[in-house]
Amino acid sequence: MITNPAGTSPRPAERGARPAPDPAAPSHAPATTPPRRRTAAHTPLAPRRSVPLTALAGLVLVYTLLPLVWLVINATKDQESLLGSFGLWFGENFQLWDNISRTLSYDDGAFVRWTLNTLLYVAAGAGGATLLAVLGGYALAVYEFPGRRVVLAVVLGAVAVPGTALAVPTFLMFSGMGLADTPWAVIIPSLVSPFGLYLMWVFTAEAVPVELLEAARIDGAGELRLFCQVALPLLMPGTVTVLLFSMVATWNNYFLPLIMIRDPDWFPLSLGLNAWSAQARTTGGEPVFDLVITGSLLTVAPIVVIFLLLQRHWQSGLAAGSVKE
Template structure:
C-alpha cells in the first residue's frame, strides 16, 4: 500500500507529463469591451482626407521645387529647358554670386533694409502685442469690452484698405520716403494683440500672479520674472506671424518709398523683374528667381527652428479644462 506522499507525487507527475515541466497556463482572453475601447481609440483612416492632404502637399511643394530648379539655370536656360527639370549648365553658384554683385550689390542693401524693417517693425509689434494682450487678459478696467470690439474690428479690416489713409497721414508729417514710413505702421498688429490676449488668459493662472504680489513683487517684476516665461510659445507665434507679414510686405513700401536705396527685397526684386518691360532694359529673370530663393531661406529656417514653440502657441485656448 503506497503512502499519501507517494500518491501525491504520482498525481503531480501525471499532470506535468513525461517531460517534467509545469503545464502552460492559458492566457486570459481580453475583455471584449476593452478591445472595442482600444479599437475606438485608434485613428481612423480616411481615403478622402489622405487624397486632399496629398493635393495640398503637391500644391505647396511644386512651386518650391520649380524655384529651386530654375535658380540653377542661366537666362538662356530658362527659355530653352523644361520648368521642372535642370538645364545642361548648372549655374546656381554663378547666379548667387551675380545676385549679390549685380548693380553694385544693391541686393545686399535691400536685404539689410528688410532685416531692419523686420527687426524694428515685427519685433516692436510683438513686444506691443505681448504688453497689450497681457494687460487685457489679467487686468480689469472700464471700457474693456469696447477695446475688445475695437480689436476684433481691426482684425477684420484688410491692411490694403488702410494704406492710402496711412500714406496721406505720413505725407503730412513729412515721413514718406523714409524707413519710418514702413516701420511705424508695422508696429500695429491687431491679430497679434488678439492672439496674445487669448494666450495670456489661458497660460497665466491668476493665483500665480496673486502669490507673486503677496511676496512683494511689483507689476513689472511679476511680468518679466513670472509671466513672460509662460508666454514664450505665444510670443514666438506672434513673432513668426508679424515677421512673415513684414518680410513679405509689398504694397505699403510701394506707396511709401521712392528711393531704391530704401527698398525691401519684395520691392527690389519686382524692380528687377520690371526691367524687361522697359525700353533698353536688360532682363535678369535668373537673378530674380535666385533672389527669391535666397529671400525665402530665412523664413523657412525660422519656422523650422521655432516649430515646437509656435505649434503649441497656435493651440492656445482651443481646449477648455
C-alpha cells in the same frame, strides 16, 4: 434508503448548495470561444484613416510645394537654360553658386542693400509689434479697468479690417507729417498688429493662472517683476507665434512700401525684386530673369529656416485655448 459504508444515512443537502459533480457522468462543458480581438480606439493622436482625406491632403501638399520645387530647380539654371528647358527639371549646367554670386553683386550690390533694409524693417517693425502685442494682451487679460470691453471690441473690429483699406489714409497722414519716402513710413504702420494683440490676449488668459499672480503679489513681487519673471516665461510660445506672424508679414510686405517708398536705396526685397522683374520685361532692358528667380529663392529661404527651427513654439502657441479643462 441507500446507506453509506458506515451504515449511516447521508446528511440532507443544504439549501442552495451546488451538487457535487459525478465523475462517471459524461462531460458536456461548452467549448471555450477564442478571445475577441480588441480594436484600437481612435483618438486625436491615432485618428481613423480616411482615403479621401489623405488624397486631399496630398493634393494640398503638392500644390504648396510645387512652386518651391520649381523655384529651387530654376535657380540652378542660366538665362539660356531657363528659357529653353523644362521648368521642373535641371538644365545642362548647374549654375546655382554662380547665380547667387551674380545676384549679390549685380547693380553695385543692390540685393545686399535691400536685404539690410528688410532686416531693419523686420527688426524694428515686427519686433516692436510683438512687444506691444505682448504688453497689451497681458494687460487686457490680467487687469480690470474702465473701458476694457470697448478696447476689446475695437481690437476685434480692427482684425477684420484689411490693411489695403488703410493704405491711402496712412500715406496721406505720413505725407502730411513729412515722413513719406523714409523708413519710418514702413516701420511705424508695422508696429500695429491687431491679430497679434488678440492672440496674446487669448493666450495670456489661458496660460497665466490668476492664482500664481496673486501668490507672487503676496510674496512682495511688483508688477514689473511679476510680468518679467512670472508671466513672460509662460507666454513664450504665444510670443514666438506672434513674432513669426509679424516677421512674415513685414518680410513679405509689398503694398505699403510700394506707396510709401520712392528711393531705391530704401527698397525692401519684395519691392527690389519687382523692380528687377519690370526691368527684365521692358523692351531693351537687360534680361535678368535668372537673377530674379535666384533672388526670390534667397528671399524665402530665411523664413523657411526660421519656421522649421521654431515650429515647436508656434504650434503650441496656436493651440492655446483649444482644450477646456
